[in-house]
Amino acid sequence: MRLETEVYRRDGVTLVAVLVHNDDDHPVRVRVANRCAGAVWPPREGDLPAPGWDDGGWEGVVEPGGRRALGYATPGAPGSPPAEVAWTERAADGVPTTAEAVADLGDPRPPRDAVTPPAEAVPEETRAWLSGVSERATDGDATDADRESVAALAARATRLREAVDE
Known part of the structure; x- marks a missing residue:
């Protein structure tokens, strides 16, 4: 991994141009660190720093035999x-798809034994509503809202039962 740099200083601001060369035959993750006296003002995309940038430099992957132009x-x-x-490490070959990256994260749910079950099966407010x-249903006065709410509750209970049975 090697760098070519150029510097321009104007009106109290230093502009740094960097060309990162990856001479290896595999992708390399690299951290390019700022050595100037002040913090990095990275390139921006809208109101946010461009991907890979922070106030100390840039981190990203350079493909085998590739180059990456940076400026700040x-x-x-x-x-x-x-x-x-600042450092380099061999990067994984190929960029994972979003689905692969999410799959690598695993199940986000806590283990069942880490969750304390509620003290009572049905909260008092829910019992009163039911x-x-x-x-109203016994008296023949059930409303459309009652029917819709009970149907939604039944669907939710079914989904919860299936999740518990997993």
Whole structure:
């Protein structure tokens, strides 16, 4: 991994241009660190720093035999050199798809034994609501809202039962 750098200083701002070369035959994850006196002012996409940038430099993957052009500004005086390779590591071949990356994260749910079951099966507020619906249904006064709410509750209970049985 090697860097080519150029520096321009104007009106109290240092502009740094960096060309990162990956001479290896595999993709390499690299950290390019700022060596100038001030914090990095990274390129921006809208209101956010461009991907890979923070106030100390850039981190990303450079493909085998590839190059990556970088540029940033800083209020600090230029360093000699203005940027350096802080570290490198072999990167995985190929970029994972979103589905592969999410699958690598695993199941986000806590283990069943880590969750304390509720003290009572049905909360008092829910019992009171169900009693009211039951009375209206028994008297023949159930409303469309009652029917829709009970149907939604039944569907939710079915989904929960299936999740518990997994």
